[in-house]
Amino acid sequence: xxxxxxxxxxxxxxxxxxxxxxxxxxxxxxxxxxxxxxxxxxxxxxxxxxxxxxxxxxxxxxxxxxxxxxxxxxxxxxxxxxxxxxxxxxxxxxxxxxxxxxxxxxxxxxxxxxxxxxxxxxxxxxxxxxxxxxxxxxxxxxxxxxxxxxxxxxxxxxxxxxxxxxxxxxxxxxxxxxxxxxxxxxxxxxxxxxxxxxxxxxxxxxxxxxxxxxxxxxxxxxxxxxxxxxxxxxxxxxxxxxxxxxxxxxxxxxxxxxxxxxxxxxxxxxxxxxxxxxxxxxxxxxxxxxxxxxxxxxxxxxxxxxxxxxxxxxxxxxx
Numbered sequence: 001x002x003x004x005x006x007x008x009x010x011x012x013x014x015x016x017x018x019x020x021x022x023x024x025x026x027x028x029x030x031x032x033x034x035x036x037x038x039x040x041x042x043x044x045x046x047x048x049x050x051x052x053x054x055x056x057x058x059x060x061x062x063x064x065x066x067x068x069x070x071x072x073x074x075x076x077x078x079x080x081x082x083x084x085x086x087x088x089x090x091x092x093x094x095x096x097x098x099x100x101x102x103x104x105x106x107x108x109x110x111x112x113x114x115x116x117x118x119x120x121x122x123x124x125x126x127x128x129x130x131x132x133x134x135x136x137x138x139x140x141x142x143x144x145x146x147x148x149x150x151x152x153x154x155x156x157x158x159x160x161x162x163x164x165x166x167x168x169x170x171x172x173x174x175x176x177x178x179x180x181x182x183x184x185x186x187x188x189x190x191x192x193x194x195x196x197x198x199x200x201x202x203x204x205x206x207x208x209x210x211x212x213x214x215x216x217x218x219x220x221x222x223x224x225x226x227x228x229x230x231x232x233x234x235x236x237x238x239x240x241x242x243x244x245x246x247x248x249x250x251x252x253x254x255x256x257x258x259x260x261x262x263x264x265x266x267x268x269x270x271x272x273x274x275x276x277x278x279x280x281x282x283x284x285x286x287x288x289x290x291x292x293x294x295x296x297x298x299x300x301x302x303x304x305x306x307x308x309x310x311x312x313x314x315x316x317x318x319x
Contacts, residue, residue: 005059005096006030007089008066009041012164013102013157016196017063017203029055031066046085056092061207064089065102067137068130069167071275072268075129082133083140090144099152100207101141105192105218105285107134107156110274115283119156119216128274138216151213153206158220158285159230162196162305163312171270173234173318180271182244184251185280187228192285194221195300195308205294217290221298224284233306237319251276 004021008014009030018039021028028040031052035043044052046066056062066089068081086101093099108117109124109131125132138154145152161168175181183189202219206212228243235242246254255276262269290296300308313319 002060014065047080062093078129083136154216158192184248187245190224195305
């Protein structure tokens, strides 16, 4: 039994963690932008002081999933949530037994990292506000650990899909359904999927393991697949041929046009050049450290994960 506080408790990863912990008999509370009293979630913005701060005290574990996960915001907006917000949560978590920071493999930057990249490879700011503030948030967390303020563990998920995943399930399915989805690099970019159930397993192992304190772990499914194969599962569910692929210059030109049209309406879109470049990756992410230290073993392969996902999509009228 543990008292666990989750930031971003109503988000995709936070909700999945809360559901698993509650089912296992732990006491779970959390914060998100909107309150959910039935689930013990209070309303709060982690980038600003508020009553939410009083809810963190007394927790055994704090799992920090809250972040601005988008390629659209400017640097100041992303920094306030992803870096400053992380520091504010840490300040309230002093005295807990473990602070788990959910980061991202994007701290390696989107391109230019070696295949099978390990946690020892340097992180790389690249001018993208999301990438750069993820790098900054890890620095904040590891600095707190080095100062003896709180024992921390950093986990870097791969491409997390499953029920509720906005970037890798909800948005691509909607775009494929509307015939607006095009893969760059002729669909040969490398995707590193991890099913949400496997990610939850890894995060909980990281929280519980004494050996994980002060460490960084990559958590993916352990394999890379061509983007055309991953998104092809969604096409098959929708009864469509595809996915549609194009040379990278063509996909970038399309994305620039879409982004410009969105800006003219005073809006933003995730179908932008940054997303295109991300889908051109050539490398994979090693999970050898998580296997060896945590005993992490992904159990849900891509075929099984997609089979589990189909009923969820159908129930919501997305197929």
